[in-house]
Amino acid sequence: FFPYLEENHIHIVIDLGDTFDRRKYVNFHTLHQVRRFYFDVMRENHIQLHSIVGNHSTYYRNTNDVNSSDLLYGHYENVYTYASPTSISIDGTIIDLIPWINSGNYDEVMYFIKNSKAQVMLGHLEIDGFAMYKGYVANSGLPKKLFNRYEIVCSGHYHHKSSKDNIHYLGAPYEITWNDYDDPRGFHIFDTETRELEFIRNKYRLFEKIYYDDSGNVDYKKLDTSYYKNKIIKLIVEEKTNLANFEDFVDRLYKCDLIDLTILEDLSEYSMRYAEETQEDLEVGNTSTFLNEYVDSMPDDNVKKNERTKVKKLLQVIYDEALNIDD
Numbered sequence: 001f002f003p004y005l006e007e008n009h010i011h012i013v014i015d016l017g018d019t020f021d022r023r024k025y026v027n028f029h030t031l032h033q034v035r036r037f038y039f040d041v042m043r044e045n046h047i048q049l050h051s052i053v054g055n056h057s058t059y060y061r062n063t064n065d066v067n068s069s070d071l072l073y074g075h076y077e078n079v080y081t082y083a084s085p086t087s088i089s090i091d092g093t094i095i096d097l098i099p100w101i102n103s104g105n106y107d108e109v110m111y112f113i114k115n116s117k118a119q120v121m122l123g124h125l126e127i128d129g130f131a132m133y134k135g136y137v138a139n140s141g142l143p144k145k146l147f148n149r150y151e152i153v154c155s156g157h158y159h160h161k162s163s164k165d166n167i168h169y170l171g172a173p174y175e176i177t178w179n180d181y182d183d184p185r186g187f188h189i190f191d192t193e194t195r196e197l198e199f200i201r202n203k204y205r206l207f208e209k210i211y212y213d214d215s216g217n218v219d220y221k222k223l224d225t226s227y228y229k230n231k232i233i234k235l236i237v238e239e240k241t242n243l244a245n246f247e248d249f250v251d252r253l254y255k256c257d258l259i260d261l262t263i264l265e266d267l268s269e270y271s272m273r274y275a276e277e278t279q280e281d282l283e284v285g286n287t288s289t290f291l292n293e294y295v296d297s298m299p300d301d302n303v304k305k306n307e308r309t310k311v312k313k314l315l316q317v318i319y320d321e322a323l324n325i326d327d
């Protein structure tokens with residue numbers, strides 16, 4: 001990230017929200033590391049940071065007044081935080097910055113959008129019909145037509161990168177949970193003259209899956225496990241004919257300094273690696289997918305489509321909250 005900024009003489013960064021993932025507290029070691037390797041580096045290199053308040057940045061759900069952006073890094077002289085809708089000018093281009101919209105600021109934001117003269121909006125938005133994660137489309141949120149007046153709209157919030165017409169969800173810059181597995185991550189360059197977006201892919205991955213099958217041609221004794229250092233691994237056992245070799249492989253995985261290892265042996269109905277017709281790699285262990293499949297399997301009697309959608313969204317919210325709870 002920083003080498004690219006230096007090489008291309010980029011001195012303005014706009015963060016589209018949720019700089020820290022946890023709404024109500026921060027790990028002090030994490031804060032120290034983020035300051036050392038991110039905020040301090042920006043200050044030292046004279047990079048101006050504009051940071052929009054996201055829903056994970058706010059302590060309360062109905063107001064942006066108490067937020068981690070102001071409290072944790074708003075004191076840096078090169079940092080500008082935005083808890084309310086604001087317009088800024090970069091290279092003569094007027095850009096609207098829209099933070100998380102809630103019941104406390106909804107009317108203010110709607111008035112701001114209606115009266116804005118800008119053609120570009122950057123925000124932390126929840127818009128109906130876009131994918132929150134790969135394979136999971138959010139069927140609630142603000143109507144897409146609300147943003148028709150803008151030439152280009154870029155948003156944070158949803159982890160999956162996707163585009164429809166003038167609206168672009170840029171996705172998360174790196175993997176955070178297993179829902180992000182095998183889904184491209186990175187950052188974007190916005191050209192204020194041409195209004196073009198360029199995606200710079202993050203080559204580093206946090207989550208990896210290993211499909212173990214010693215009945216084939218793979219020699220697990222020779223497999224280099226150093227690749228899995230500092231990664232979170234799911235070892236999915238499809239075929240295990242030699243217990244000693246398997247235990248040796250697991251032992252070498254642990255010794256390579258990985259972060260976490262989960263071994264899945266009893267996959268029951270999810271044991272197939274490929275769908276019979278599409279040969280598509282299944283998302284083994286994707287909790288969000290399992291929850292949605294469970295809701296879809298509920299009997300149709302007296303269960304309306306919109307009620308299923310509400311249940312799915314509620315389960316997703318509960319799951320996301322659970323991911324933010326320390327052991």
